[in-house]
Amino acid sequence: MILLKNIQINSIESLRDAVQKAIELEHATIPPYLTANFTLTNTGNDEISKLIGSVVGEEMLHLSIACNLLNAIGGSPVLNKPGFIPEYPGPLPGGVEEGLIVPIAKFSKQLIKDKFMAIEKPEDPIDIKLMRTAAFEEKKEITIGEFYNKIIANMKALEERAQENCNTIFTGDPSYQMANGKWFPEQELFAINDLDSAEKAINIIIDQGEGTSMDPFVNLDDLGPGEAAPEPAHYYRFEEIYKGKKLVKVKDSSTKVGYSYSGADIPYDPSKVPNMKENPKMNDYPVDSPAYTNSKFFNYNYTSLLNSLHITFNGKPDTIDKAMGLMFAIRLYALRLLTTPDPNNPGYVAGPSFEYVTDEDLTKEEKTMLKSHKPGR
Amino acid sequence: MSYLNTPRLTFSGKFQADPSTVNNDPNHFNNATFRPEFQDYNLPGNPGTNGWWNPDGTGNFRLIDCVVTSVTYQDGTTTSNPEDDAIIGMSVMDADGRVAGKIVDLDSQQQGVSEIWGMQVRIVDDGNDLMTGDYKEAAFTNLWLNRSTDIKGGAGKATASYQSVITNINWNIEQSNSRYLQELKDASKDMLSIQFTVDRYNLDHTSAEFTIGRLAGSIGPSSTLEPNHCVLGRQMFPVGSNCNYATAVVDDSLKTITMDLSNALQFGKVNGKVEVVETRNLTLAINIGTAEVPEYDYIGKINYRVPGWYMQQSGSCTFNLSKEQLDLVNKYPLTIVDYQASNPNTLTLDPTVTQVFNESAEYAIADKFVFRLNPKEQCAVNFYATELGKIAANKTIEIQQAPYMFDDPPVPVTGVPTSAIQNASQVVTNEYGTAVLEITAGDPDNPREFIDGQIYALTYNLEGQSFSGGNQNNFISLLVFDSVKQEKIDCPTWEDLQPTMQQYANLYPLMSKGVFNLAKQEVVDNNAKILKFVFSKEKTDPNYMPATRDLSGDKQKMILNYLDGILGVIDCETKETIA
Numbered sequence: 041m042i043l044l045k046n047i048q049i050n051s052i053e054s055l056r057d058a059v060q061k062a063i064e065l066e067h068a069t070i071p072p073y074l075t076a077n078f079t080l081t082n083t084g085n086d087e088i089s090k091l092i093g094s095v096v097g098e099e100m101l102h103l104s105i106a107c108n109l110l111n112a113i114g115g116s117p118v119l120n121k122p123g124f125i126p127e128y129p130g131p132l133p134g135g136v137e138e139g140l141i142v143p144i145a146k147f148s149k150q151l152i153k154d155k156f157m158a159i160e161k162p163e164d165p166i167d168i169k170l171m172r173t174a175a176f177e178e179k180k181e182i183t184i185g186e187f188y189n190k191i192i193a194n195m196k197a198l199e200e201r202a203q204e205n206c207n208t209i210f211t212g213d214p215s216y217q218m219a220n221g222k223w224f225p226e227q228e229l230f231a232i233n234d235l236d237s238a239e240k241a242i243n244i245i246i247d248q249g250e251g252t253s254m255d256p257f258v259n260l261d262d263l264g265p266g267e268a269a270p271e272p273a274h275y276y277r278f279e280e281i282y283k284g285k286k287l288v289k290v291k292d293s294s295t296k297v298g299y300s301y302s303g304a305d306i307p308y309d310p311s312k313v314p315n316m317k318e319n320p321k322m323n324d325y326p327v328d329s330p331a332y333t334n335s336k337f338f339n340y341n342y343t344s345l346l347n348s349l350h351i352t353f354n355g356k357p358d359t360i361d362k363a364m365g366l367m368f369a370i371r372l373y374a375l376r377l378l379t380t381p382d383p384n385n386p387g388y389v390a391g392p393s394f395e396y397v398t399d400e401d402l403t404k405e406e407k408t409m410l411k412s413h414k415p416g417r
Numbered sequence: 418m419s420y421l422n423t424p425r426l427t428f429s430g431k432f433q434a435d436p437s438t439v440n441n442d443p444n445h446f447n448n449a450t451f452r453p454e455f456q457d458y459n460l461p462g463n464p465g466t467n468g469w470w471n472p473d474g475t476g477n478f479r480l481i482d483c484v485v486t487s488v489t490y491q492d493g494t495t496t497s498n499p500e501d502d503a504i505i506g507m508s509v510m511d512a513d514g515r516v517a518g519k520i521v522d523l524d525s526q527q528q529g530v531s532e533i534w535g536m537q538v539r540i541v542d543d544g545n546d547l548m549t550g551d552y553k554e555a556a557f558t559n560l561w562l563n564r565s566t567d568i569k570g571g572a573g574k575a576t577a578s579y580q581s582v583i584t585n586i587n588w589n590i591e592q593s594n595s596r597y598l599q600e601l602k603d604a605s606k607d608m609l610s611i612q613f614t615v616d617r618y619n620l621d622h623t624s625a626e627f628t629i630g631r632l633a634g635s636i637g638p639s640s641t642l643e644p645n646h647c648v649l650g651r652q653m654f655p656v657g658s659n660c661n662y663a664t665a666v667v668d669d670s671l672k673t674i675t676m677d678l679s680n681a682l683q684f685g686k687v688n689g690k691v692e693v694v695e696t697r698n699l700t701l702a703i704n705i706g707t708a709e710v711p712e713y714d715y716i717g718k719i720n721y722r723v724p725g726w727y728m729q730q731s732g733s734c735t736f737n738l739s740k741e742q743l744d745l746v747n748k749y750p751l752t753i754v755d756y757q758a759s760n761p762n763t764l765t766l767d768p769t770v771t772q773v774f775n776e777s778a779e780y781a782i783a784d785k786f787v788f789r790l791n792p793k794e795q796c797a798v799n800f801y802a803t804e805l806g807k808i809a810a811n812k813t814i815e816i817q818q819a820p821y822m823f824d825d826p827p828v829p830v831t832g833v834p835t836s837a838i839q840n841a842s843q844v845v846t847n848e849y850g851t852a853v854l855e856i857t858a859g860d861p862d863n864p865r866e867f868i869d870g871q872i873y874a875l876t877y878n879l880e881g882q883s884f885s886g887g888n889q890n891n892f893i894s895l896l897v898f899d900s901v902k903q904e905k906i907d908c909p910t911w912e913d914l915q916p917t918m919q920q921y922a923n924l925y926p927l928m929s930k931g932v933f934n935l936a937k938q939e940v941v942d943n944n945a946k947i948l949k950f951v952f953s954k955e956k957t958d959p960n961y962m963p964a965t966r967d968l969s970g971d972k973q974k975m976i977l978n979y980l981d982g983i984l985g986v987i988d989c990e991t992k993e994t995i996a
Contacts, residue, residue, distance in 0.1 A: 082930055328625045337433075340513070347514040362515035364950065365960035368932055369516045372475050375931040379473075398544055 042159050043181035044134040049194035052209055056115035058191055059106055063117055064133040065184070066103040066245075068126045069159055070096060071394040072142050075316075076156075078374040078392065079146040083312035088147070088281050091306070095160075095274050101224050102245045105232075107353035108218060109241060112232040113195075114211040120343070120350040122396040129319050132159070134187070144394065146316040149308065152282045160275040162250035185250050188242050199235050210234055218357040223364065249274050256287065256299055280306055314378045316391040329383040331390035338373035339397045341366055346396070418638040419648045420580070420610040421666035421675045424491045424600040425637035427731035428509040430483030432615055432632040434520045436476055436531075438469035440924040440965065443525040443828040447867040448919050456926040458622055464571065470620045471628060473927045476964035477517035478533050483509040483632060485540070486729050488597040491604060493671040497729065503542065504595040509636075512537035516959045518552065521966050523787055524872045526823050526831055527894050530556040530787045531577075534966060535959030538583050538611065540598070547590050547598060550609065554957060555581035555646055556787040557615070558890045559680050561661040564616050566685040566694055573630075576616035576661070578680045582645045583609040583636075605638030610645075614679035614732065617691070631691075633679055633731040642849070644784035644801050647891075648677075649850075651751050651806045652780045654888065657697070657773035659683050662888060663753075667746055667806060672738045674716065674746065676701065679732025681774070682721060693721045697773060700756035701736060703745045704775075713754065713770070714745055750776035750805065777887065779804050781814050781879045783854075786893045790838075790858035791970035792900045798854040798893060800844060802879065808850025813880035815843045816854060822874035822892060829865035831872050837861040837897050838873050843880070858897045867920075869969050870898040898969030906971055908989035909979040911938045917972055921963055945983040952976050 044065075049055050073096045080089040107117040118124065126133055129143040140158050145151050162185060182190065199209050210233055217231040232238050248258050250273050257270040272280065272287050279301065280287050286303025322339055325332035345366035352359040374392040382388040439445055442465075445455050460466040485507045487497040499505040511517060518536025522528045536552040557577035564576035586607060590598040601609070613634025619626040643649055653663035653676070660683070665676035685694035699719040706712030717736045720726060738746060753774035784799040802812035820832025837859040844852035861871035875893040876884040884892070905913050915936070922929035922936035933948070934940050941948060951962035952973060968976075981987045 330623065330625050330627060333625045333627070333629075341516075344513045344515065351514055359514070361950070361960070364947070365516040369475075372927055372931055375927070376473065 042132060042135055042140050042161070042184060044132075044184065044187050046180055046182050047134075047187075047190070049190065049198075052113065052198060055191070055194060055198060055209070056110060056113060058187075058194075059110040059113070059115060060118065061134050062106040062188070062191065063103060063110065063119065064124060064126075065187075066099055066106055067119070067124070068132045068142070070099050070103075071125070071128065071392075072144055073099065073156065075144045075374070075392055075394075076147040076151060078371065078378060079313050079316055081375060081378075084309050085147075085307075085313075087306050088308060091277050091281055092147075094271070095277055098248045098274070101228055102249070103349075104218055104224065104229055104353075105241045105245055107349075108229070108232045109238055111212045111216040111353065112238060113209050117353040118350070119353065120346045122398075124346065125394055125396050128394065143319050144391065145318045146391070147313055148310070149282055152278050157275055157278045157282065160249060160273070160278060162273075162275060185246050188246050192239055192242050195238060196235060208234075210238075213355070216353070216355050216357070218352060218360060220357060220360075223360060247273065257289075281308075284308060314389045315387065316378060317382050317385045317388040320377075320382070320391040320393045322393050322395055322397075324384060325390065326383055331377065331380050331383050334373060334376050334380055335390065335393055336397065338370060338377060338392050339395045341369045341373055342392075342394055343397050345370060418605065418610065418640045418643060419650070419666065420612045420635040420637035421648055421650060421664070421677060421733070422610075422637050422668065423489050423493060423671065424597060424604055425635055425675075426485050426488045426504065426597065426601075427633070427635050427729070427733065428483050428485045429631075429633040429728040429731055430509070431481040431629050432483075432613075433477060433479040433481055433629050434531075434615070434618065435474045435478070435628040436471060436520050436522070437474035437925050437927065438471045439926065440522075440525050441465075441469045441528065443824075443865075443868060445924060446525060446920060448916060448923065449867075451923045455923070468926070471622065474628070475517075475927060476519045476521070478511075478520040478536060479517050480509060480511045480536075480538070480632065481629065483634075485509060486731070489675075489735070490597060491600050493668075493673055493735075495735075502595050502597050503593060504540075504597045507547070508539075508541040509634075510539045510541050512959070513539070518959055519961075519964045519966075521964065523556075523789070523894050524896050524967065525868065526828060527872050527874075527896070529560055530558075530894050532556045532787060533579060533581075535957055535961065542593060545589065545592070546587070547593050547595075548586060548588055548602075550583035550586040551957075552583055552611065553581045553645060555579050555785075556894075558646075558786075559662045559888070560890060561680060563659070564661070564680075564683060565691075566683055567691075568617065571620060572618050573620055575618070576614060576680055578612060578614045580610070580612040580646050580648070582639050583611055601636075601638065605640070608639040608641070609636055610639040611636045612677065612679075616684070631728075633728055635677070635731050635733060644782075644799065646784050646786075647782050647801070649801060649803055649806065649808060651676075652777045652803075652888070653681070653751065653753065653774040654777050655681070655773070656775050657755070657771065660695075660773060662890075663774060665751065665806075667738075667743070669743065669747070672740070672743050673735050674701070674738060674751075675733060675735045676719075677731075677733050678719065678721065679727070681732070684727075690724075692724065693727060695721060697755035697771075698757065699753050699773060702752050702754055702756075703742065703749045704752045705745055705749045711752070711772070713752070714742065714749075715756070716742060716746075718756070719753070747805065747807075750778045752776065776805070779809070779812075779879055779882070781812065781877065781887070782891055783877065783893055786891055788856070788893070789896045789898070789966065790856070791898050792837075792858055792860040794970075795855055795857050796895075798856065798875075800846065800852040800854060800877070802846040802850050802852070808846075810846055810848045810850055812846045812850075812852075813843055814846070814852055814854075814877050815880055816840060816875050816877045817842070817884070819874040819876040819884075819892065822876070822894075823872060829868055831865075832874065833864055833871070834859075834861060835873075837871060838875075838895060840875070856895065858895075860900045861897050863899045869917075869967065869972070870896055872896050896967070898971070901969070901971035901975055906975045906978060909975045909982075911941075911979070914941070914976060914979055917968075917976070925963075925965075941980075942983050945980045949977060949980040949984065952980070 077092040219231040256276040283301040285301040288303040290300045322335040348363040377390045380390045382390045457467045489495040519534045534554045540548040560577040562575045568574040618630035648664045651665040663678045663681040682695045701716040702713040754770040781802045788796045802809040823831040840856040846852045873895040878884045918935040954961040
């Protein structure tokens with residue numbers, strides 16, 4: 041279970057800050073999940089890859105929901121600043137310092153168990169009822185689910201107060217909502233314009249991430265039409281991978297409904313997974329190495345992806361199409377890195393580092409050199 | 418107006434061209450004989466084998482580490498000092514909010530006109546876009562295989578030039594305080610002319626610089642009255658050895674002549690540095706005599722020996738003209754001679770000088786010269802005729818089909834059936850010096866069997882001249898696609914699509930191994946939504962699929978109808994749209 045620092049929400053500004061934090065948090069899981077999934081390409085582990093891919097897709101949905109929410113309450117999502125991407129390895133945004141350290145690493149069952157399941161772990165796994173309305177104001181640390189529930193509770197309070205003054209906190213421009221049904225079904229990604237739609241949207245995030253308090257499977261209402269029901273929440277999907285078995289509903293002797301990892305096999309063959317050195321960094325590679333060049337191209341495309349998402353959620357929702365193209369582009373560069381030897385570590389291959397590269401490719405030294413150039417004709 | 422007119426800037430740096438090369442061999446299109454090793458890198462020491470030098474290419478074309486190196490203002494003054502103008506040192510970049518532009522061959526059997534599609538161009542200062550615009554797709558020209566003497570054979574030794582226009586421009590220069598940018602915007606707010614020359618390309622896939630080469634270019638004003646891909650100017654043809662085409666523009670009001678030699682001179686290593694290795698004393702002159710008995714009025718020496726000249730000035734140089742010279746230059750052809758230092762300080766008639774470049778005084782050129790056509794489609798070739806750089810009316814341009822321009826068998830036969838393209842055999846320029854040639858495509862009916870459609874070449878020349886006497890780089894290349902039976906388009910089965918999809922899976926391994934293996938029905942069916950998205954894009958969109966832009970209109974419709982069937986959008990039997 042990942043624990044976040046408790047936050048104070050007592051004004052519309054602090055609510056917006058909290059939702060921006062949610063955007064950063066939703067994004068932060070994507071690089072580690074994507075990297076693990078990249079390393080499964082063409083390794084014969086398609087079943088596992090599909091499961092991780094489905095989680096990544098939902099994290100992207102959650103990111104989009106959080107951006108819609110922030111726009112709805114009159115904020116402006118920020119997705120393209122250097123600090124937007126967390127340091128890997130490191131805690132997730134908003135996480136407590138002594139908490140979980142998340143790496144960029146190749147797929148392994150240990151990674152799933154120690155890191156991915158830990159990120160997604162609900163406060164109380166399955167049959168212990170999660171009291172969403174429990175008072176958490178006095179807690180120092182809260183779970184992701186509690187974090188979102190806190191947003192809902194405070195949003196409600198702020199909206200009630202606003203309405204007493206014949207006002208609303210949902211002051212955002214409706215045209216900024218990304219809800220075109222193009223890439224996510226409209227049941228999952230819809231316009232947020234009032235308390236009901238906001239609460240419904242946040243509950244999708246909580247449910248897909250943690251499951252409901254009584255059921256590890258995602259509420260059928262929160263499934264897209266293309267999604268095969270029933271689908272476990274993220275934590276249980278990762279546990280399926282770890283256990284190598286699908287999660288199924290079982291009835292025990294006392295006819296109580298329970299759940300067990302006794303479904304179809306989810307096979308794992310580690311033999312072809314590329315041996316990527318953990319937590320690659322562009323500047324660790326010598327500048328004259330193919331690893332550096334491809335790392336730079338990867339990061340440039342990744343930064344471009346964040347730029348396009350920033351534009352998407354700052355008034356031009358159709359720009360999501362450009363972001364889609366970039367999502368495939370980063371995959372191609374990641375796969376290239378995974379076939380490029382790591383120049384510093386014999387026996388290893390390079391990997392994607394998910395670093396923000398500034399708009400201009402020149403190094404500081406190159407810039408200085410150029411600026412000191414004297415006119416010569 | 419063009420990149421050679423003021424207000425102009427020069428920029429230089431590097432480029433990346435990352436094409437997939439499995440399709441460099443036409444026979445790799447044959448699914449029946451395709452072998453997995455065709456997706457591997459060259460056999461060691463054996464270029465042109467297996468998947469050639471870059472089987473895992475992404476197709477991307479990028480501008481890398483390019484910076485503005487100098488500007489020339491509207492009034493002809495110039496600077497390369499950032500203290501004079503903040504534009505100096507700013508970056509010239511491609512997109513950072515969408516995928517990169519693409520480098521695209523017209524056809525496996527016409528790889529000499531590679532185009533850039535879908536590229537964005539930006540002028541960037543400290544993370545702020547001051548100018549963004551779309552690069553209009555353009556093919557390179559003036560390919561010169563013998564450019565770099567220090568590089569052994571192949572594309573690394575070669576050079577070529579791209580000229581195009583930037584449109585859909587957004588300006589954001591209020592904060593920049595750059596006099597140059599303000600002048601450029603005032604002069605040419607809606608469209609800019611851009612040219613760059615690329616060379617010293619790295620084909621070694623073990624190198625950090627793999628798929629990267631050197632780039633030097635210029636940006637200047639543009640006008641809808643002028644061509645997009647060539648300059649209405651003075652066309653300098655190489656007559657000596659070891660040089661290539663150059664272009665110049667005379668500015669009557671500034672009394673200057675600006676010459677682009679970026680693709681004209683040879684390079685090599687001098688004391689470990691890459692410099693021009695031209696040893697002749699190149700001097701620009703006006704030939705006020707005749708071709709047979711020349712008489713020279715000298716304008717000035719070409720300053721290519723200044724260290725760093727090429728990357729600093731992007732291979733261009735500007736000369737001031739006296740009033741008399743301006744009159745002469747508008748009456749007589751230019752020439753570049755090897756001026757002998759044995760006649761010190763006397764820029765006078767010297768019959769012993771050797772001509773290195775001569776002006777092609779009467780000149781005709783097709784602006785855009787690469788076309789893709791589906792059966793029954795038409796394209797318009799815009800010709801321009803000039804005389805000493807000025808537009809020339811009432812000039813007859815003759816056009817011929819020229820199947821010999823492409824490779825001979827054993828690769829599939831090209832240029833037949835000749836009946837699949839119809840066009841007039843001559844056109845005459847109007848008062849603006851332009852003429853339009855309409856070309857109508859028929860159905861080639863699959864003469865190349867395993868490659869869709871057919872390629873055709875049209876050569877042209879001014880009446881009284883010959884094609885071989887002109888610049889042969891600019892002949893017209895056409896790819897005419899085959900048609901598909903209407904019932905297959907309307908109601909396609911997977912079997913109808915499979916050969917085409919198999920071909921893409923074979924030829925683009927990075928895509929088929931890393932993203933979608935299009936040869937597999939389940940993959941196509943499961944990804945129908947995203948595939949419909951990319952297959953239905955405009956060709957100018959960088960996300961357009963296939964990146965190679967070699968899919969016929971009929972096959973595109975067939976694929977989209979198939980995907981719509983999978984997505985449940987249309988029922989092909991009843992032709993009804995399902996709500």
